[in-house]
Amino acid sequence: MKNTLKVINELREKGLIKDYAIGGGIGTLRWVEPFFTRDLDIFIILAQESKDKKLINLSPIYDYLKSKGYNEWIGQWLIIEGIPVEFIPAFGLAKESVENAIETNFEGVKTKVMTPEYLISLLLKASRDKDKIKIKMLLEQTRIDMEKLKALLTKYNLNDAFKGFINKT
Amino acid sequence: MNEEEIKIITRGNRVITLAELFEGKEETRKEIANLQFEEKIKILVSLQRIAYSWGGKKDVIVWRL
Numbered sequence: 001m002k003n004t005l006k007v008i009n010e011l012r013e014k015g016l017i018k019d020y021a022i023g024g025g026i027g028t029l030r031w032v033e034p035f036f037t038r039d040l041d042i043f044i045i046l047a048q049e050s051k052d053k054k055l056i057n058l059s060p061i062y063d064y065l066k067s068k069g070y071n072e073w074i075g076q077w078l079i080i081e082g083i084p085v086e087f088i089p090a091f092g093l094a095k096e097s098v099e100n101a102i103e104t105n106f107e108g109v110k111t112k113v114m115t116p117e118y119l120i121s122l123l124l125k126a127s128r129d130k131d132k133i134k135i136k137m138l139l140e141q142t143r144i145d146m147e148k149l150k151a152l153l154t155k156y157n158l159n160d161a162f163k164g165f166i167n168k169t
Numbered sequence: 170m171n172e173e174e175i176k177i178i179t180r181g182n183r184v185i186t187l188a189e190l191f192e193g194k195e196e197t198r199k200e201i202a203n204l205q206f207e208e209k210i211k212i213l214v215s216l217q218r219i220a221y222s223w224g225g226k227k228d229v230i231v232w233r234l
Contacts, residue, residue, distance in 0.1 A: 001210050001234055026210075033201040034212035036220060038229060074230065082233025107207055140195070141202040 001040075002107040003081035007068070008042055009110065016061050018045040021101030021112040023094070023122060024086075028134045030104070030113045031142040039077050043090040043098050043114070056089045093121055093156045116142050117149040124153075124161050136169055210234070 011017045022030070024041030046056070062078070065071075070080050077084030090098045097118035104113050114122070116138045123131040123138075138144065153159045175187045185193070204212075214234055220226045 001232065003233075026213075029209050029213065030206050031202065033198050034204075034209045034216065036216045037213065038217075077230075079230070082230075084230050104206060106210075113206075141199050 001081075001083060002109050004040065004083045004085065005106055005109045005111045007065070007070070007080050008085070011044075011061060011064065014064065015047050016064055018047050019098055019112070020044045021090075021098040021114050023088070023097065023114045023119065025134070027114045027119055028123075028138060031116050031119070032134075032137040033141060035137070039084040039086050041086050041088055043088045043094050045090050045095055045098050058087060058089070061087060093118070093125065093152070097122060116144055117152055120144070120149060121152045121156060121158055124158050124165065125156070127161060127165075132165060132169075135165060 008020060012020060020042050021027070022040065023043045024039070025035070025037030026040050029035065029037065044061075065078065065080065070078060072079040074084060077086055079085070088094070097114045098112070100118060101112040101114045104111055120135050120138055123135050153162050172187060176184050177187065177190060178184055179190070210232075211234065214232050217229050217231045221229045221231055
């Protein structure tokens with residue numbers, strides 16, 4: 001994992017991405033008890049905004065990684081230092097989540113992880129069964145800044161989804 | 170009788186109710202949630218190993234640490 005993060009940090013250092021943060025299962029795991037998950041979701045803010053907003057080109061990132069020897073794909077995952085990684089371009093709520101992610105250390109390597117309030121909002125947006133389990137864990141096992149969460153839910157029109165979630169649990 | 174009022178003799182002959190047992194379980198989960206990120210990733214890799222070998226999930230990639 002340490003070496004995987006080093007490679008991802010390189011993408012930022014080389015200017016291929018502006019910023020990134022760990023989200024998804026591993027982002028959640030940072031705040032709650034460990035649970036099974038398969039991949040490392042890396043939300044990225046691209047270095048340059050694409051002229052065509054409907055077309056996102058991740059090729060420069062993959063070309064660079066290929067030049068470094070990372071060319072093993074399993075489904076949608078690129079294997080980097082033994083870990084399946086998925087790069088997810090971040091817009092809107094996800095972009096804000098990356099911008100407000102906290103810096104943390106993993107065995108001496110700096111990385112960024114999304115905060116619980118942003119994770120809950122993103123998971124709520126996706127709202128698959130596995131996302132709802134993660135929301136429940138976050139609400140139960142970590143300290144949530146409710147004011148911050150409420151502001152996010154309002155900003156991204158997720159209040160009804162959150163109320164629906166709370167009523168069902 | 171309310172099921173949660175059932176008493177259990179636990180470690181060190183401590184008597185607790187079933188409700189307290191479950192509360193304790195939740196507290197333990199919260200404590201585990203406070204483990205270092207690195208420790209949690211080690212546990213995750215153990216879970217992946219279990220899923221791969223014991224659970225027969227041969228499509229699971231056991232992460233390299």
